[in-house]
Amino acid sequence: MTKQFSSVWLREPRQPKASGLHRDQIVEAAVALLDAEGLEALSMRKIGAKLGAGATSLYWYVANKEELLELALDEFWGMVETPESDDAPWREVLTTFAYNFRATMRAHPWSAGLVGRLPSMGPKALRVTDRLRRAYYSAGFRGIDIYMASGTVLCFVLGQVTPEIAWTKAYGDAEFDTEGALEMMDRVAEDYPEIRADYRATTPTDAATARAMAFDFGLLCVLDGLEARLRGVPGS
Template sequence: MDSIWFRDGESPRKPRLSRERIIEAAIALLDAEGVNGFSMRRLAARLGAGTMSLYEYVAAKEDLLDLALDAALAEIEIVTDPDATWRDVLTRQLTHSRKVMLGHPWIPALVGTRPLLGPGALARSEQIFAALDRAGLKGPTLTAAVSAVSGYVHGFVAEELAWRSRFRDPAAEAHLRDQAEQLLRDRASDYPALAKTFRAGEADFDSGFKLGLSIVLDGIETRLSEHPSAPTP
């Protein structure tokens, strides 16, 4: 993959624009139009510049997607409290990750397809890996734990964004939830567990995310207690 992060020494030739200004405009365009609506022509129009002038600062559209994604990920909080436990670090970073992704709804569409090797992304990955390494996870278990928590956050937010884009009217959303519960009551003999336990009207993204993240972290904590190793000082 020919990623911008593998190339050194690239610098804009002309000061009329700036890479920083272009990245800022790229993020604004992605926020407004999403990945499918992003193009160099539209970005140039937003900047009041010629399309070809952008190529004085980046080699390709893919470079801009990488740069915009990394700049957006850099908005995620870095936990600086030296006394924070591994669980505190992950909870705070991942909770803020959801907030940032909701503010930039195009992030989930890119994180699985772009090399997350920019300074913003690497600093956030470093914090999670370091916290779990200090807690005592090692090797494949550490990698799997990071994958589990990141997969939970990205999957949850992607589903949340899809739902929010479909149901913008709270009344329409409440009506659908009522219909879902009624359907399960009507088919209780076919789906007894769902009819007994599922309460669509009680669903709430904020509390659901918090509880789900807690369950994922409980699993990591169980693994640590079952397979203890000396934490890194």
Template sequence: MPRETLTREQIVEAAVALLDAEGIDGLSMRRLGERLGNAATAVYWHVKSKDNLITLAGDAVWAEVDLPDLDAVDWRSAATAMAKDLFTMIVRHPWLVPAMSTHLIYGPGKARHDDHCLALFEAAGFSGSDADHAATVVCTFVLGTALAATSEIAWQTRLRRAGGDERDVVERVTEIARQFPRLRARSETWTGPDTTPEHELEAGVRTILDGLAARLPAGS
């Protein structure tokens, strides 16, 4: 499509799809231009640089997180729903957390999410820095849990591309762990419904919210 008909929104959407498929290292203006049927120079004309494009794409995916109606659900249900949806979004876009370690990802999409988080904890009874702290603790936990999940997906994908066998890796890891008594005792229960990232996320969020609830002012 001609440069004049190409829009920033189309470029960002195509960049997200390319990042999902290839990761940050696979993103280039040339490859993006090929996806859009355009020259790399046309892409540069709209987004200026690869770094700027990563920032725009990163902010765009934050807008995918659903924001629960705070008048319809209690604060704990709302916080849990947002945490689960944020986790799902990050797993869907595994490049996001690595991008956040090298780029300032902040725009309308993330600001929308952050503002609703603050509203949620203010509705619970927190105020000022306490609301900031509550939102930060939950979000940081979700990011960390999602990073662990996406890292596992990444090495499994890389191993398959190299023709490796995942079972060999798991056996080596298990063999090392069994040299230590507590890890050896738990090695038999490393798989199952209670060890999925989703279960760990839910259990962790529940624990965090229990702790936050205990800090609420009396009468909240």
């Protein structure tokens, strides 16, 4: 059974009614609420109250909450900066994108629940996609490989940042209990002395620094891998 594809981007925005409310105002209020209370707290009723309007009046502009989330997701993509100049080397473009994508996700953690679940087909998302496409093309990727390479970098960032967001949601700004973690490892990994030794030697005292180091290492490996693949393609 085929699920019918629907999106807010498949129809023209409706003109404002006499109340003067605009769709942009609704999206701005939604992003502010998402930042303050998270994805689970978003409701049309809360958005209406924030704007001094009834929830039913919002449905003139967006058919449902999913459409509103699509619009908010596009606003998110508009916050992810990438170098605009085509003279910038491809690795510089992708590195800048990856770091800014990570920072923007951390600043707006609700985005982790939307990227990949909703279509990113708005004007701001497409602008980012086009800029990344040009970077991959300049590197030497062609055809579907452009989007395969882009998806690889995208998934790396998502895979790194989503656990960070989950940890922050669960524990807030609490410091990582290094000693407690080491004691637990000594108990549960008694039969694996090498792992215990590695854990004691490598467990960081500062979790934020450890995450940044892991991101640096992983991103370099991904970009090195893409570059190695290019070198192995005839004519690249």
